[in-house]
Amino acid sequence: MIPRLSGHTREAARPAPAGFDRRLIPPMVLGSVLNPVNSSMIAVALVPIGVAFGAPPAETVWLVSALYLATAVGQPVIGRLVDMHGPRRLYLAGTALVGVAGLLGALAPTLGALIAARVLLGFGTSAAYPAAMRLTRSEAERTGRDSPAGVLAALAVANQTVAVVGPALGGLLTALGGWRAVFTVNVPLSAACLVLGALRLPRTETRRRRVDLPGMALFALLLVALMLFLMDPRAGRWYLPVLSAAAAAGFAMRELRVPDPFIDLRVLGGNGPLLTTYLRQLLAYTTSYTFLYGYTQWLEQGRGLSASAAGLVLLPLSAAALVVSTLTGRREAVRAKLLAGSALQVVGCALLLVVRPGSPLWLLLAVGALLGIPQGLIGLATQNALYRQAAPERTASAAGLLRTFGYLGALAASAATAAFYPQRADTAGLHSLALFMLAGSALLLATTLPDRSLGRLTPQDKRTTGKA
Numbered sequence: 001m002i003p004r005l006s007g008h009t010r011e012a013a014r015p016a017p018a019g020f021d022r023r024l025i026p027p028m029v030l031g032s033v034l035n036p037v038n039s040s041m042i043a044v045a046l047v048p049i050g051v052a053f054g055a056p057p058a059e060t061v062w063l064v065s066a067l068y069l070a071t072a073v074g075q076p077v078i079g080r081l082v083d084m085h086g087p088r089r090l091y092l093a094g095t096a097l098v099g100v101a102g103l104l105g106a107l108a109p110t111l112g113a114l115i116a117a118r119v120l121l122g123f124g125t126s127a128a129y130p131a132a133m134r135l136t137r138s139e140a141e142r143t144g145r146d147s148p149a150g151v152l153a154a155l156a157v158a159n160q161t162v163a164v165v166g167p168a169l170g171g172l173l174t175a176l177g178g179w180r181a182v183f184t185v186n187v188p189l190s191a192a193c194l195v196l197g198a199l200r201l202p203r204t205e206t207r208r209r210r211v212d213l214p215g216m217a218l219f220a221l222l223l224v225a226l227m228l229f230l231m232d233p234r235a236g237r238w239y240l241p242v243l244s245a246a247a248a249a250g251f252a253m254r255e256l257r258v259p260d261p262f263i264d265l266r267v268l269g270g271n272g273p274l275l276t277t278y279l280r281q282l283l284a285y286t287t288s289y290t291f292l293y294g295y296t297q298w299l300e301q302g303r304g305l306s307a308s309a310a311g312l313v314l315l316p317l318s319a320a321a322l323v324v325s326t327l328t329g330r331r332e333a334v335r336a337k338l339l340a341g342s343a344l345q346v347v348g349c350a351l352l353l354v355v356r357p358g359s360p361l362w363l364l365l366a367v368g369a370l371l372g373i374p375q376g377l378i379g380l381a382t383q384n385a386l387y388r389q390a391a392p393e394r395t396a397s398a399a400g401l402l403r404t405f406g407y408l409g410a411l412a413a414s415a416a417t418a419a420f421y422p423q424r425a426d427t428a429g430l431h432s433l434a435l436f437m438l439a440g441s442a443l444l445l446a447t448t449l450p451d452r453s454l455g456r457l458t459p460q461d462k463r464t465t466g467k468a
Helices: 007-013 024-033 034-044 048-051 061-086 087-107 109-124 128-143 149-177 186-200 215-229 241-253 265-269 272-303 307-313 315-328 334-352 361-388 391-421 425-448 453-458
Strands: none
Touching: 007 087, 007 307, 007 315, 024 034, 024 087, 024 128, 024 149, 024 186, 034 048, 034 061, 034 128, 034 149, 034 186, 034 215, 034 272, 048 061, 048 109, 048 334, 061 087, 061 109, 061 391, 061 425, 087 109, 087 128, 087 186, 128 149, 128 361, 149 361, 241 453, 265 272, 265 315, 265 334, 272 361, 272 391, 272 425, 307 315, 307 453, 315 361, 315 425, 334 425, 334 453, 361 391
16 A cells, blocks of 8 residues: 655655746745735725725825835845745745735725735735745755846846736726725735645745844834834934934844844845945935836926826836846846946936926936836846845845835935925926936946946855855
8 A cells, every 4th residue: 555645745755846946936926026016006096095084195195104114124024034934934924914914904994904904915925025035045055056047037027017017907906896906806816825835835944943033123113213204204203213223223232142133233244245235225216216206296297297198108117127127137247237227327317307397208208218227227136136145044034125225215215205396396306306316326336336246246156056
């Protein structure tokens, strides 16, 4: 009689492919797009939600901010748990939480409950991207063939595509089932991730280690206080940066003393290239989000276009980013992409200085297309750079922290837009924003030009295969 194999034994007995296991890609990609789709779909639902609950924009904006806050904290925290306990269980727990949040949002009786659902969505959608990065690293170590460029490009292209179609999808769902459908759609998405994850993600043996809960709590406090200040930087909120600085000091003291810290500051402090990658992520996202927020508002108020027409003018931005990501994704070329991307950002920001209310339509379209190219190039470059520079055993937490710096850039862009558009989005404010973006882009170029180490980030780097 042939003994019956358990599920774990069957998985171990099934021969693994010699190259990257393509069965992992569907759950990796589907899980990673949960965050951008929920970030973008909500844009078209804010007004009907405000009408439903009698809430002004100052209150409904928390539906956006809550997700940003939760995700910025959740990505590196959950990423660290992925590094410690393996991607499978965190992926399944996170995507299950997305389904719970979707149900809560669909049934929410108050705006407060809806904001709570968005917080849960932020934490739930924080698991899949660090898990995907960890799986990519694990497959490289298993096969001894480090060729993640195509896989990482698939993640980047999928995220960019979903971010582009998210508002249209949200509009369709709202038209068909009301604004609650924007939350309900997470239930089938969650179910699909759970099925794919349970069937395809490998079980991993993990050594029980103590979780640095005080370190995580201090990190969350410093980040939330900082982000709350960036969302509304006023003199009366002076206590927030003070609280953030105090939490940062406590966090540093804690992490330097414990044997297994949440973020190993000694290793991170000695990894200058990775710290520079985080800085580049912050600078690049600050510029791209400043353009997205500021240029869109100017098109409507400074140029006088309707919201739908302004959206059409921005289509070349998204199209250029997608085309560039698709065409260049399989070639890492980190330094070349960063140099080209930052240089084009400088040119695009300078071109924005000549835009006027009477500028021809082709110029408005050209500015968007030109600044879309760096989005595709820099996004891929920073993702690949992080994969090469991070310690293999901390890949997931390092990837989560990369996304946190991106969200900090988004909040910095929001604060800059509010500062330069105090009353309305006029042309003088747009040109001030262009100078702000130009300074950030020039700094991005300055951090890249002398960095020869970027040219040595190749698939043959022994750190990526565990053969050091």
